[in-house]
Amino acid sequence: MSPAHTNIEACVRDSLLRYFEDLGGEAPEDMYEMLLRLVEKPLLEVVMQHAGDNQSRAAEWLGLNGNTLRNKLGDHRLLLIP
Numbered sequence: 001m002s003p004a005h006t007n008i009e010a011c012v013r014d015s016l017l018r019y020f021e022d023l024g025g026e027a028p029e030d031m032y033e034m035l036l037r038l039v040e041k042p043l044l045e046v047v048m049q050h051a052g053d054n055q056s057r058a059a060e061w062l063g064l065n066g067n068t069l070r071n072k073l074g075d076h077r078l079l080l081i082p
Contacts, residue, residue: 044069055070
């Protein structure tokens with residue numbers, strides 16, 4: 001694994017450990033969906049920025065179908081409407 005991947009993984013791990021500490025012993029609910037929702041929007045924002053708002057390029061980088069990316073951008077209200 002590259003150092004960049006290790007850094008992202010470490011950040012996620014640290015955030016999850018803090019999340020559990022903040023719960024103070026309470027049981028979490030729907031963590032998987034919560035994490036996907038919380039990570040997906042900033043991922044899409046940053047990738048679109050670096051792709052110059054080119055959806056085809058961003059979809060390729062993300063390994064997504066163009067229609068899937070467009071749907072996800074719409075879900076997060078990130079679609080640029082000319």
